[in-house]
Amino acid sequence: MADTVRVALIGCGRIAQVAHLPALEKADGIDLVAVCDPSGGVARAVARRYGVPSAHTDQREVFTDPSVDAVIVAAPDRFHHSIAAEALAAGKHVLVEKPLASTVAEAEALADLVDRTGLVLQVGAMKRHDQGVRFAGRFVAERLGEVRSFNAWYRIGDLRPGIEATLFPHVHADLAARQVEAGFKADRRRYLLATHGAHVFDTVRYLLGDVSSVVARHREDGKDQTWQALLTTAAGAVGTISITVDVPGVPTEGIEVFGSAGTVRVDTHFPFYRRASTVHAYADGLTTVPELTDGDAYERQLEAFARTIRDGGSPVPDVHDGVRAIRLIEATAAAVESGAEVKL
The missing domain is CATH 3.30.360.10 (Dihydrodipicolinate Reductase; domain 2)
Known part of the structure; x- marks a missing residue:
């Protein structure tokens, strides 16, 4: 893997725009290469603001893009499990906003998938x-x-x-x-x-x-x-x-x-x-x-995510923390x- 981790942001709503995108603009070792949102207008507006080369409305296009190493899931809570599971199945590392999923059963299913794939899943409990x-x-x-x-x-x-x-x-x-x-x-x-x-x-x-x-x-x-x-x-x-x-x-x-x-x-x-x-x-x-x-915990969590992908080790917090x-x-x-x- 290159020194810089290439990520796509899935979900360009409020938390993405006020927290994740400003942090991505500053964070070391991580590069935003694509954004995705069901609203094409929102995805394109965000891409223009941050100079992102690729904007999508279909997340499957992100998962099949070989230039994307990892995804940040900032969609509403009820989609966390399905998007994270699809990303892991496609071979992408995942930073998923808290809570990890909507139910314990969904969270445990993600933990099983992480164990099977060996990919990094970090929960966005940025504190x-x-x-x-x-x-x-x-x-x-x-x-x-x-x-x-x-x-x-x-x-x-x-x-x-x-x-x-x-x-x-x-x-x-x-x-x-x-x-x-x-x-x-x-x-x-x-x-x-x-x-x-x-x-x-x-x-x-x-x-x-x-x-x-x-x-x-x-x-x-x-x-x-x-x-x-x-x-x-x-x-x-x-x-x-x-x-x-x-x-x-x-x-x-x-x-x-x-x-x-x-x-x-x-x-x-x-x-x-x-x-x-x-x-x-x-x-x-x-x-x-x-x-x-x-003092920017969102920037620090992104840099920690990228380091874990590059250097190995366990993310903080990991999928099992999310389950608990x-x-x-x-x-x-x-x-x-x-x-x-x-x-x-």
Whole structure:
């Protein structure tokens, strides 16, 4: 393989235009050679903006193109499994947006396909590549001691639309397609737990390891949604997760972990500010606040994807991490419905 990994972007909607494409423009070791979207107008507009030589409306043309080494799947969640499976079957490496698939069964099918093909599949939980989260991971492993408790939160504030309007570039859209997607997202209870839970559950697993049980409650007030969960990790730590949507105020995300020898708090900024998470790490009477300047987690995940393809090794996060995140999403939904503890 050449030093530069040649990729095609499948799905040119909002997340592709505000996150993946700007990151692709800057990322080292990766070259965008094609885009694909069911809307020809959107695909061509995106290709013009970023100087991409090839725009398609049929993804099969991408999968049969020998100049494409890998694909980035940024289509809506319900298409992740089918597109990723087709790409792997065609011999292409895959970076697929989180969540990996819509169900555990679909995710496990992708894991089997990765094992059979030996190709790279990286899940787009980009916060694994956030410098602050990485710093916290090292601190937990080396300085915190035995992990005893934690609390994590993911809150979408009602100021988010105004912040996005300021930070986002103009987004090319197909109005008919947008209306169709709005219909699928109307089941906010299902959609929001999957799209936001995929982030927070993956961060908990990255820092603290696997989760063994979940107790959860849910509240709905009009369009507002709240999940509160009590988790026990396989290592015995207990902690809470809060996912709240459309609450008054600014978006906020983070996790605080308490151990036998220290404490670490991670405040993760709204991703489109392109700031590394702020970390306060306490041990031995001293609080460390690292200065971290490489703040584009989308760019860092692309560069990590390309390195794994070129040099080998396991992607971060890999397909099995993606499966476990979906198991946690489904376990939380089941715990809400049953009112009982769900074992994993």
